[in-house]
Amino acid sequence: MRYDLVIFDNDGVLVDSEPLSNTILAGYLTELGHPTSYEDSIRDYMGAAMHRVHELVLERTGQRLPPEFDDVFHDRVFAAFERELQPVSGVTETLAKLAADGVPYCVGSSGSHERIRVGHRKTGLDRWFTAGRIFSSQDVGRGKPAPDLFLHAAQEMGVAAERCAVIEDSPLGVQAAVAAGMDVYGFTAMTGAEKLLEAGATELFGEMAELPGLLR
Structure with missing residues (x-):
């Protein structure tokens, strides 16, 4: 080679993992009042580090995601991984x-x-x-x-x-x-x-x- x-x-x-994690991310952002579809999540966040999620939400809405956002998201993702990955x-x-x-x-x-x-x-x-x-x-x-x-x-x-x-x-x-x-x-x-x-x-x-x- x-x-x-x-x-x-x-x-x-x-x-x-992308279908699992982007479904969870879209759902969690929507829960928090930032309507996001699965397709939106794939387009905007696939391949990115978590700081991009925070930066784009702040840029688009002027609002910061809650301090516990990363921990809650990762807990949900890890639970899905254990079930389905x-x-x-x-x-x-x-x-x-x-x-x-x-x-x-x-x-x-x-x-x-x-x-x-x-x-x-x-x-x-x-x-x-x-x-x-x-x-x-x-x-x-x-x-x-x-x-x-x-x-x-x-x-x-x-x-x-x-x-x-x-x-x-x-x-x-x-x-x-x-x-x-x-x-x-x-x-x-x-x-x-x-x-x-x-x-x-x-x-x-x-x-x-x-x-x-x-x-x-």
């Missing part, structure tokens, strides 16, 4: 292929470390992502679409940015990878191909089983 490091986004790429189809085989080929990989996620750990434990992906391979927006000052998280992951893994491939399913994540100077493979399971291309995706794929061949 032609890359020295593959950086995976987590939500929607490794674990099938599944790995993305084909991801285990893809990780096994990368490992067999000796290709280093890691996670670069907008989610918190706790969210990543909960999801990986529930889906069995924790065996593939051990300590030192998990990077969160909590580790840097700015989340996606800023490049900080991906640059941090590459630095910690000892790989130059131009030798990295990023696997992303959101326009915000694609923009972050492009800003970091990395090739980015857009996973179209949740987001239309045109939006990922507009954001700057290097290539597109619709099934995780396609990825190892693309990375060669």
